[in-house]
Amino acid sequence: MIFGLCVALLLAYELWRSYSVAREDVERNVSNLVHVMSEQVARTIQSVDVNLQDISGELATSPAMPDNDPVFRTRLHKRLASMPFVRALFVIDRNGYISHDTDFPSTPRVSLADRDYFTIHKDAPSVGLHIGRPLKSRSRGVWFISMSRRIEAADGSFGGIVVAAVEPLYFESFYQKLWVGGGTISLFLSPGTLLARSPAREEMIGASFAHAEPFRSLLAAQNPGVAWLKSPIDGVLQVAGYQRLEIAPVVVLVALSETDVTRPWRSHATVLLVGAAILLTLLVGLEWLTRRGRRREEAARQRLETTQRLEAVGRFAGSIAHDCGNLMRIIRSATVVLRPLVTDRQEAVKLLDEVDTSLDAGRALVNRLLAYARNTEIHLEAADPGELVREILPIARQAAGPGIEVVATSAGEATACCLDRAQFQAVIVNLVLNARDAMPSGGTIMIDVRPAEGMDLSSGESWVDVSVTDDGIGMSEEVRRQAFDPFFTVKEAGEGHGMGLSQTQEFVRQCGGRADIFSGPGEGTTVRLRLPRDERSEGV
Structure with missing residues (x-):
């Protein structure tokens, strides 16, 4: 400059x-x-x-x-x-x-x-x-x-x-x-x-x-x-x-x-202006290339840091999951042994039932930890995100509960993306549940599928944006930056374990895309999944 x-x-x-x-x-x-x-x-x-x-x-x-x-x-x-x-x-x-x-x-x-x-x-x-x-x-x-x-x-x-x-x-x-x-x-x-x-x-x-x-x-x-x-x-x-x-x-x-x-001077001035324009164009191009290189280096560094952090978390999660699993198997064995001995005592039976319920929740958490640690392989195939959203819409509405309207919209023709059908639908339901929790007084959840526009499209590839938007309480900038971190949650104890958005990001990454969150206090939240289009398919 x-x-x-x-x-x-x-x-x-x-x-x-x-x-x-x-x-x-x-x-x-x-x-x-x-x-x-x-x-x-x-x-x-x-x-x-x-x-x-x-x-x-x-x-x-x-x-x-x-x-x-x-x-x-x-x-x-x-x-x-x-x-x-x-x-x-x-x-x-x-x-x-x-x-x-x-x-x-x-x-x-x-x-x-x-x-x-x-x-x-x-x-x-x-x-x-x-x-x-x-x-x-x-x-x-x-x-x-x-x-x-x-x-x-x-x-x-x-x-x-x-x-x-x-x-x-x-x-x-x-x-x-x-x-x-x-x-x-x-x-x-x-x-x-x-x-x-x-x-x-x-x-x-x-x-x-x-x-x-x-x-x-x-x-x-x-x-x-x-x-x-x-x-x-x-x-x-x-x-x-x-x-x-x-x-x-x-x-x-x-x-x-x-x-x-002044004709000779104008000729001289034209040469100067053209030369300066060429020089400034080269400078601007060089500056742009330099900044793009820096952005790419920074993105690569952040990806490396994230990968290393997630790898460490994965190893830690796997170790904890195995240890917790062993402990829960011992506890479940104990409940199985105790249950015939206390059949005549209702209070004891009730306590054992609560223990079983807690063990089931713990088992689910252990399974999630193991899945995260193993980085479970997904089965990519050509599928239309809009079609998958329409299929899962009844389940999403049921998950959202009363007082919340779930609306699905799409723009453009059917477009095939490379993704895992089951996990994609699970991600959508999980995002709907997160949106529901952000709207205690009810509201509307929008699920939108459309061709991607705006930034990050300089590579020449075609992309599809799948966005889940709520009009809830939103989140601060500090919370938004940590939202994809494993085990990070703003929910009360027992309401969540902080693995949902992290698994969502990992799923989108395995599909070759990226996930972004747009939010502000009192402005609602939009989670955008940008997925690569399958150029080999005309439609699904």
């Missing part, structure tokens, strides 16, 4: 330790991945910003450049080719119309003066690089992220803006090359607007997650950071690493599914 408890404690400790290590490894890996992704996004933004500043400076020094100048457009295309993450480069004049565009000549003549990226630069000259919310292009109908810078006129006035239309699909396709299992890699515009996501979900582009972590509180408290969160989209528990860029209001978020990241 103590060893099993130690195994369980060690198992629990190892599961806790390995789980803690697994969490630390996952958090470290997520943190490293977020850092790498943040560096990649930062370089992308820096590359776009450098080109926007160059274009803005070039236009500031060439205010007279005509719209859609082919030479300038060629330079825009060269810049566009160096930035695969940018779909288009275009310039919006101070009035809100596109003046230069890499999509020319399909550029629509529409006003963009209402776009956020235009009004911000127009109203706030100090704004540098501006990254706008995802928008759908009015000319192409596709999503893009605007990165823009203000064009300063020579006099410092607003001269328009230069815009790079970055495609979210670029980030999504790039992120797809990184295996994150059931997790996600996302790019957000602070304070929580989704710019790009892998795996891609177009309907979520531009959605706000400002109400969810890490934007709600964690990002302000720690940047970068790692936390175990539930996804605001599907409620799946994830380990999320996040980092806000220093050069732009952009947040990179990497979230890995708890199911995926």
Whole structure:
């Protein structure tokens, strides 16, 4: 038991330790991945910003450049080719119309003066690089992220803006090359607007997650950071690493599914649990075998002690029986000689009659002692205990006397057992007499025959239980333990000699069975005879 408890404690400790290590490894890996992704996004933004500043400076020094100048457009295309993450480069004049565009000549003549990226630069000259919310292009109908810078006129006035239309699909396709299992890699515009996501979900582009972590509180408290969160989209528990860029209001978020990241630990835990279960099963089996061996040794020791004790008692009983028999023969001879001499004296004749009665009782006791000492052989044959009980029932009822009802019951089909018919019926009558003596105020004696159930059936043999139950005064535990001992009795002097239950036990033992007593003070008594079934007979 103590060893099993130690195994369980060690198992629990190892599961806790390995789980803690697994969490630390996952958090470290997520943190490293977020850092790498943040560096990649930062370089992308820096590359776009450098080109926007160059274009803005070039236009500031060439205010007279005509719209859609082919030479300038060629330079825009060269810049566009160096930035695969940018779909288009275009310039919006101070009035809100596109003046230069890499999509020319399909550029629509529409006003963009209402776009956020235009009004911000127009109203706030100090704004540098501006990254706008995802928008759908009015000319192409596709999503893009605007990165823009203000064009300063020579006099410092607003001269328009230069815009790079970055495609979210670029980030999504790039992120797809990184295996994150059931997790996600996302790019957000602070304070929580989704710019790009892998795996891609177009309907979520531009959605706000400002109400969810890490934007709600964690990002302000720690940047970068790692936390175990539930996804605001599907409620799946994830380990999320996040980092806000220093050069732009952009947040990179990497979230890995708890199911995926703990799969190696669960495999490890399964191996540990199976191994521990096997070990504990072996321990339990070993303990069971050890205890069974001890029980068998104890039972064998008790049987040996009982056999030795009974053998000694038998020798003693035989010696006493022979001596008593010799004395009683002398006394009986004397009574035979005296009887003709006192025929005319009634009192003397009466005394001799009482002596003869006492000698008869003594002879019966001597015969029982001799039978016990000789361990009389029994004649085993196949017989149905239920049938034998029904045959002896009238005699048993007569022996029980008035005021006591004797009822015989049985369960199941007729079953043959190996036993001595005459001695079995004598045992039943003796048990009925014992039950009668335990019920001075009357009651009911039940004789029940049924297939055995419960304990002591692990050997695979079939047994039949014959039980004699009374509702009498019962017996204490001390009396119950000694009830099968020879010469032990709780009856008054002259009412019994204590050989009945001992002979009952010996008879059942010779039949290959066992006898048990179940009793308690005021609870009545049940004497159960468990007899082996005769498998060679289908019925009697």
